[in-house]
Amino acid sequence: MSELLSPEDARLVEGLRAGEEEAFRALMREYGGAMLRVAQMYVSSRAVAEEVVQEAWLGVLKGIGGFEGRSSLKTWLFRIVANTAKTRGIRESRSIPFSSLAGDDEEAVDPDRFLGAGERFPGHWAAPPEGRILAAEAMEVIERAIERLPPAQRTVITLRDIQGLSSEEVRNALELSETNQRVLLHRARSKVRGALEEYMR
Amino acid sequence: MRLDRELACQDIVELVTAYLEHDLAPGDRERFEEHLVFCDGCSTYLEQMRATIAATGRLQRVALPAELEQRLLEAFRGWSPA
Numbered sequence: 001m002s003e004l005l006s007p008e009d010a011r012l013v014e015g016l017r018a019g020e021e022e023a024f025r026a027l028m029r030e031y032g033g034a035m036l037r038v039a040q041m042y043v044s045s046r047a048v049a050e051e052v053v054q055e056a057w058l059g060v061l062k063g064i065g066g067f068e069g070r071s072s073l074k075t076w077l078f079r080i081v082a083n084t085a086k087t088r089g090i091r092e093s094r095s096i097p098f099s100s101l102a103g104d105d106e107e108a109v110d111p112d113r114f115l116g117a118g119e120r121f122p123g124h125w126a127a128p129p130e131g132r133i134l135a136a137e138a139m140e141v142i143e144r145a146i147e148r149l150p151p152a153q154r155t156v157i158t159l160r161d162i163q164g165l166s167s168e169e170v171r172n173a174l175e176l177s178e179t180n181q182r183v184l185l186h187r188a189r190s191k192v193r194g195a196l197e198e199y200m201r
Numbered sequence: 202m203r204l205d206r207e208l209a210c211q212d213i214v215e216l217v218t219a220y221l222e223h224d225l226a227p228g229d230r231e232r233f234e235e236h237l238v239f240c241d242g243c244s245t246y247l248e249q250m251r252a253t254i255a256a257t258g259r260l261q262r263v264a265l266p267a268e269l270e271q272r273l274l275e276a277f278r279g280w281s282p283a
Contacts, residue, residue, distance in 0.1 A: 024277050028270055033263025050269050057273045061280045142257055161257040167222060178224075186218035193253040 005069035017066050020067070030163075031074060037158050041151045042085035044092060049085070056084040068183060071172060074165060079171035136201060145195035149188050157188035158183060170196045213243045234252045246262050 005013070035056070059080045063077025067076060105153035146154055159165045159173070171181050207214070213236055220224050220233050237244045259282075 019277070019280070021274070021277070024274060026227055028265055028273070032265035032270060036265060036269070037263065050266070052270055053265070053269060055220070057276055059256070061277065137254065138217060139260060142253075143260060146257075146260075157257065158263065161254055161263065162260050182218055182222060182224060185222075186215075189218060189253060189257075190214075191248060192257060193249055196256075197249070 005073065013064065013067060013069070016061075027077075031077055034158050034163050035077065037151070037155045038081045041155045041174070042082070042089035044089075048088065048092065052085045052088050053081065056081040058116045059084060072169060074163065075173045078159065078165075079175075082174050100159070109117050136195065141195050141199045142192055142196070145192045146188070149191060153165040153184050153188035153191070156194070157163040161186055161189070173192040208232050208237075210243055213240070213257075214246060217247060220247075221250065253261075279281060 011026055012023050016027065029148070035053050036049055038066060039052040039056070040046065042050050045053055045099060061077075063080065067073075067136065071079075147155060156170060156172070156176075159170045160167065165173070167185075168180055170176065174181075176184070213233065215227075216225065217232060220230065225233060237247065264270075
């Protein structure tokens with residue numbers, strides 16, 4: 001197996017190949033929910049997304065023996081889910097969500113909040129003390145804000161900021177351009193920040 | 202990414218992710234940082250974004266619904282490693 005694979009990934013892959021349930025559970029703990037979010041990006045319902053994850057999982061089992069670690073395990077895993085979901089999404093004859101992205105000039109912050117180009121940004125939300133932003137309630141605010149995001153934004157912020165993938169890993173897994181990845185991440189983070197601002201007010 | 206005029210507060214807000222991703226051209230990065238020196242609002246905004254990202258990173262991993270995980274486990278049990 002490739003030396004590029006982290007020791008944890010290498011152990012997981014070996015465990016899965018050996019049919020060890022502990023490896024299965026570790027993989028699900030780490031990536032299970034994110035797999036479902038990736039699927040939801042391309043299909044119209046939660047039920048179909050669950051079927052996609054099941055189908056993708058069979059693909060993972062089929063491919064794990066030949067997995068060479070040219071990408072990280074998570075990139076490989078999410079790409080299988082994304083490809084399965086895209087195929088399913090086309091079958092559903094539902095347009096891929098990115099098709100609408102080009103003409104979408106949604107701003108991160110409502111322009112009405114700016115008095116004019118030279119004026120200062122009026123959103124004075126004092127840098128919150130660490131304790132406050134980490135309060136359980138604030139974490140719930142973040143979670144709810146992420147759940148409310150459009151699926152593509154929700155997937156990108158989940159992979160980047162919760163799962164800790166790099167922008168390159170996300171672009172590879174979801175086949176996004178650099179710009180699309182950044183725009184989706186920006187909108188997602190901006191909305192989460194906005195939700196926190198509301199909460200802190 | 203290259204920009205050709207002085208940055209307004211609204212530009213800063215729109216560019217904050219590009220800045221944090223190190224996607225701004227060096228000159229634009231400098232202008233971005235210059236703006237921050239004179240603008241408390243935007244400095245605060247940047248700190249809020251950083252705090253938001255850090256807090257998001259401390260969220261629990263999202264779990265799969267238990268019945269779905271069970272179905273995947275059954276597929277795993279029924280699968281014979283090559």
